[in-house]
Amino acid sequence: MTSTHADYRLSQLDQLEAESIHISREVAAEFEKPVLMFSGGKDSIVMLRLAEKAFYPAKIPFPMLQVDTGYDFPEVLACRDNWVNRLGVRMIVASVEEAIANKVVVDDGKTSRNRLQIGTLLHAIEEEGFTAAFGGGRRDEEKARAKERVYSHRDEFGQWDPKMQRPELWSLYNGRLHAGEHMRIFPLSNWTELDIWHYIGQEGIEIPSIYFSHQRRVFERDGMLLSESDYNPLKPGEEVTERTVRFRTVGDLTLTGCVESPAATIPEIIDEVAASRITERGATRGDDRFSEAAMEDRKKEGYF
Amino acid sequence: MATNENTALSAAKTQGGQKMDMLRFATAGSVDDGKSTLIGRLLLDSKAIFEDQLAAVEQSSQSKGFDYTDLSLLTDGLRSEREQGITIDVAYRYFATPKRKFIIADTPGHVQYTRNMVTGASTADLGLVLVDARQGLTEQSRRHAVILSLLRVPHLVLAVNKMDLVDYDQATYDKIHAEFTSFATKLAIPDLEIIPISALKGDNVVVRSENMPWYEGQSLIHHLENVHVASDRDLVDTRFPVQYVVRPKSDDFHDYRGYAGMVAGGVLKPGDEVMALPSGLTSKIAGIDLHEKEIAEAFPPMSVTVRLEDDIDVSRGDMLCRPANAPKPSQDIDAMVCWMTNEPLRPRQKLAIKHTTRSGRALVKDIQYRLDVNTLHRDQETKELGLNEIGRVQLRTTVPLLCDPYSKNRTTGSFILIDEATGTTVGAGMINSGT
Numbered sequence: 001m002t003s004t005h006a007d008y009r010l011s012q013l014d015q016l017e018a019e020s021i022h023i024s025r026e027v028a029a030e031f032e033k034p035v036l037m038f039s040g041g042k043d044s045i046v047m048l049r050l051a052e053k054a055f056y057p058a059k060i061p062f063p064m065l066q067v068d069t070g071y072d073f074p075e076v077l078a079c080r081d082n083w084v085n086r087l088g089v090r091m092i093v094a095s096v097e098e099a100i101a102n103k104v105v106v107d108d109g110k111t112s113r114n115r116l117q118i119g120t121l122l123h124a125i126e127e128e129g130f131t132a133a134f135g136g137g138r139r140d141e142e143k144a145r146a147k148e149r150v151y152s153h154r155d156e157f158g159q160w161d162p163k164m165q166r167p168e169l170w171s172l173y174n175g176r177l178h179a180g181e182h183m184r185i186f187p188l189s190n191w192t193e194l195d196i197w198h199y200i201g202q203e204g205i206e207i208p209s210i211y212f213s214h215q216r217r218v219f220e221r222d223g224m225l226l227s228e229s230d231y232n233p234l235k236p237g238e239e240v241t242e243r244t245v246r247f248r249t250v251g252d253l254t255l256t257g258c259v260e261s262p263a264a265t266i267p268e269i270i271d272e273v274a275a276s277r278i279t280e281r282g283a284t285r286g287d288d289r290f291s292e293a294a295m296e297d298r299k300k301e302g303y304f
Numbered sequence: 305m306a307t308n309e310n311t312a313l314s315a316a317k318t319q320g321g322q323k324m325d326m327l328r329f330a331t332a333g334s335v336d337d338g339k340s341t342l343i344g345r346l347l348l349d350s351k352a353i354f355e356d357q358l359a360a361v362e363q364s365s366q367s368k369g370f371d372y373t374d375l376s377l378l379t380d381g382l383r384s385e386r387e388q389g390i391t392i393d394v395a396y397r398y399f400a401t402p403k404r405k406f407i408i409a410d411t412p413g414h415v416q417y418t419r420n421m422v423t424g425a426s427t428a429d430l431g432l433v434l435v436d437a438r439q440g441l442t443e444q445s446r447r448h449a450v451i452l453s454l455l456r457v458p459h460l461v462l463a464v465n466k467m468d469l470v471d472y473d474q475a476t477y478d479k480i481h482a483e484f485t486s487f488a489t490k491l492a493i494p495d496l497e498i499i500p501i502s503a504l505k506g507d508n509v510v511v512r513s514e515n516m517p518w519y520e521g522q523s524l525i526h527h528l529e530n531v532h533v534a535s536d537r538d539l540v541d542t543r544f545p546v547q548y549v550v551r552p553k554s555d556d557f558h559d560y561r562g563y564a565g566m567v568a569g570g571v572l573k574p575g576d577e578v579m580a581l582p583s584g585l586t587s588k589i590a591g592i593d594l595h596e597k598e599i600a601e602a603f604p605p606m607s608v609t610v611r612l613e614d615d616i617d618v619s620r621g622d623m624l625c626r627p628a629n630a631p632k633p634s635q636d637i638d639a640m641v642c643w644m645t646n647e648p649l650r651p652r653q654k655l656a657i658k659h660t661t662r663s664g665r666a667l668v669k670d671i672q673y674r675l676d677v678n679t680l681h682r683d684q685e686t687k688e689l690g691l692n693e694i695g696r697v698q699l700r701t702t703v704p705l706l707c708d709p710y711s712k713n714r715t716t717g718s719f720i721l722i723d724e725a726t727g728t729t730v731g732a733g734m735i736n737s738g739t
Contacts, residue, residue: 008571008603009534012326012405021607022566025548029620029661053595054607057560058552139396146395165393166729167419167644169426171566172658172720176727190407192398 013199017050020187022171023150024054024134027185030175031132034062034185035092037121040076041250042207043136045083046196047188049205051134052087063090065133067121069113070097071231071252079208094124113252122158125182132175134185140192150189156180197273201266210247213264217242224257248273324400327533330409330424330457332448333434338465342434342503343397343410346525349510350399394424403529418451418677418692419644422732425455426718429533432461437470437500441483443678449484450677453491454640454694454734456714458536460488461497463524468502472515490680492711495531499524537604541708542570542578543631543716544624545660550609562593562609563618568660568715569708570626572602572610579627580618581706586627587614604715621662623706623716631716633704634738637666640675640710641697643689645723645730649697650688655730657701659719664703666721672696697733710734 010018027034036051038044051060066080084091096116100107105119125133139146149165151173166174175183188196200207217228219238226232228240231254245258246269263272333339348358397408409424411417425431431452435445445462452460462484470476477500488496499508500519507513508523522530550562572578576589590611592602602608610624618624625631643649649668657666673682674695682696689695710717721731 007534008537008539009325010606012324015326015605018566018605018607022547025564025607026661029548054564055548055550056593056595056609057554057557058550059554140398146397147393167423167732169423169720169729169732170715170718171427172718174658174720174722174727174729176656176722178727190396190398192400192405194400195405 013195013202016191016195017053017199019171019190020047020050021054023173023185023187024051026173027132027134027175028055028061030173031183033128033130034132034134035125035128035130036060036062036064036089036134037136038064038066038080038091039136039250040066040072040080040208041136042196042200042211043138043188043191045079045205045207046191046199047134047136048083048087049203050187060087060089062134063092065092065094065121065124065128065130067117067124068093068095068097069117069252070095071113071229071254073208073210073227073247073250073253075210076208076250079206082206092124092128094120096120099123112255118158125158130182131177132183132185134187136188137186138191138193138196139186139189148186148189150186151175152184152186153177154182154184158182160184194270194273197266197270201270208250210250210258211269213244213246213261213268215242216245216258218245218258225259226255226257227253229253324403324405325533326405326407327430327528327531328407328409328428329430329432329528330411330421330428330452331432331434332411332421332424332452333445333465337434337436338503339410339434342463342465342501342509343408345503345506345509346406346408347397347399349506349525350401394420401525401529406528418447418694419642419732421448421451422455422642422644422694425452425457426714426732428452428455428457429536430459430461430528430531431457432463434463434465435480437464437466437473437476437480440476440480441487445484446487447677449488449491449493450680451694453493454677456492456711456734459495459497459531459533460493461499461524461527463503464498464500465503467500467507467513467516468505472500472507472513474516474518477516477519497521497527497531499527538569538713539571539603540569541629541713542572542576542624542626543568543708543713544570544572544578544610545662545706545716546618546620546622546624547661549619560611561615562611563624564607564609565661566607567602567604569604569713572608572624573600577627578612578624579630580616581623581625581630582633582704583617583622585614585616587612587616589613621660621703623660631706631708632738633706635701635704636669636739637699637701637705637707637719637733638736638738639697639699639719639733640694640736641689641721641734642694642732643691643730644732645728646691648688648690649695649731654724656722656724657699657705657719657733658722659705659707660716662703662705664701664705665724666699666701668697669700670698672698696736699733705735705738707735707738709737 099105099120104123105116149168217240218225219240243260246261247258263269331339395410399406411421411424433445433448464477464480481498500516501508507515510525512523544565546563547565550564552560574589574591579586590613592599593609651668653668655666657664671687673684674686674693708716717735719733720729723730
């Protein structure tokens with residue numbers, strides 16, 4: 001047993017953990033068919049870890065859903081498989097390729113895989129009849145997310161209406177739905193990027209190796225360093241070099257840039273993140289850089 | 305700024321240390337009080353704002369023709385707000401210093417947005433109200449203080465802003481100080497601090513200002529870092545609303561049966577005698593689990609799983625407490641209700657109610673009075689509550705609520721009302737008593 005708390009204080013990580021576990025349990029108790037949306041990134045891994053803690057020693061009482069863009073990093077898929085095997089959770093993979101083949105979404109050659117994920121995801125939620133979908137979004141990520149609720153209501157079209165959000169008071173969450181609607185659940189709402197890293201360090205959580213410094217063949221495009229890959233054909237003038245890099249976010253590898261970094265351990269990453277002057281998305285996500293309101297627009301359409 | 309930079313860096317590094325705790329505070333004030341500027345400054349000085357975010361704001365400031373960086377653009381997130389130039393909802397912001405992580409619930413000040421302020425205040429340990437030193441106390445600042453007091457936010461800071469525009473004049477501050485202190489005696493505000501600042505110039509925000517040598521108190525950040533919140537929780541009256549029953553039924557944990565929940569009051573220890581409500585059956589705590597760890601005690605707001613020695617019937621919506629210290633299950637509830645939707649609340653109306661982990665239905669038996677949050681006048685003539693109005697309401701519920709007065713416990717004393725047709729949250733209630 002752990003020792004008695006002299007002053008009954010909880011660290012911020014303990015408080016955040018307690019809140020997230022509370023949310024996961026509310027959802028499991030009140031929704032008919034929840035699902036955990038898993039991107040393979042550090043945030044969704046922390047969310048999965050919190051779900052593991054919430055129901056231990058029972059198994060997590062809902063499946064995981066991943067949207068396979070077809071352009072995922074192999075290291076991310078390997079890490080995902082480790083988690084799935086250890087926890088024994090059912091994993092549903094919704095493939096963008098298949099969604100394109102079945103004409104659920106249209107690949108016009110100009111739209112990014114990240115954007116095509118939206119239609120694929122909504123289709124999967126509808127097909128399986130999920131009523132609540134956990135997402136790893138944090139409010140500190142982006143201005144449009146600062147107003148997101150923990151329980152975020154989505155209409156029959158999966159859309160988010162920022163003006164129609166339900167007030168959310170105390171720790172009383174309202175999960176009422178009409179047929180065809182669903183709820184997005186954000187148990188990490190109050191975590192910051194640094195909280196996530198500290199928690200990964202504290203708990204010794206396994207995350208994909210690409211978050212740590214490694215040698216990679218990369219090239220520059222639009223000011224970002226992208227990984228050399230069959231999915232990323234070089235344009236004239238682009239040149240591949242080997243550099244010491246790591247990724248700050250994981251996503252579609254044609255759009256997710258890496259940063260040059262020697263940070264090979266969690267404490268080194270924490271120092272680097274703390275000293276960084278650019279948000280993780282601003283630095284390395286092509287899909288968020290197009291306009292100031294890019295995230296707000298994608299959210300309204302039904303993005304995570 | 306050099307010192308600030310060091311502060312921010314060490315803040316980030318020490319985050320996660322055992323000593324670091326968390327403070328949630330709600331801010332209130334109108335666009336003109338400089339609230340967004342203050343929040344922008346807190347975020348900027350604690351390095352919670354990044355270069356790309358600042359660059360975006362500088363760009364929009366320029367395109368709007370401003371000759372300064374409009375820090376309020378950092379917080380007015382949604383496009384519809386930017387277009388209208390107002391903040392329409394509760395927004396949450398995060399920053400940290402070496403001592404604490406802070407969560408700001410930023411709420412707009414306009415009269416029509418009382419519901420947002422109630423929402424933001426519901427989870428706050430501290431309320432921060434801004435007034436413009438040139439204007440002095442307004443109806444709005446009084447309203448904000450009343451709402452924070454109704455929501456039992458235990459600490460209040462009145463920031464007298466724009467001191468630079470009154471030449472850092474002590475008399476201006478003293479007048480506001482006297483007026484507000486006298487007003488606050490009518491409210492439930494156990495801890496009050498009144499700080500003269502200039503959010504724009506940075507006076508008394510992070511470091512004490514040399515422009516106001518007559519002010520002997522602390523800077524705003526220093527106060528936020530040090531305000532004592534540990535005693536705000538109830539560590540005496542054990543309240544454990546059962547959220548979920550954990551039954552693995554696996555080979556390794558064949559007979560495991562645990563009651564999962566978040567501690568709402570008191571300290572739970574193995575060996576403690578407990579009573580389950582509403583059944584009244586008693587047992588002893590066999591163990592308390594937090595994932596794979598067995599822990600020696602659980603207190604608010606920990607999320608744990610409690611095992612009992614006896615196999616008594618306990619399910620979601622029930623509550624564990626001590627046999628000699630239990631809330632009385634009540635179906636007749638007397639509460640202050642903040643109404644949050646256009647269609648008014650009227651007697652005989654039926655609504656869904658959620659209280660701790662219990663859900664049921666509620667019938668509005670009577671609306672005793674409507675509280676004028678500007679004057680504290682009780683209007684007994686009106687028999688309905690409109691949007692953003694607060695009043696004293698009698699409810700009859702289908703299930704007994706295992707409740708305490710809100711003044712004793714903010715978790716077991718609060719509930720939400722839900723419109724059964726639309727599914728929307730339409731009311732927030734704070735229980736006076738249950739009979």
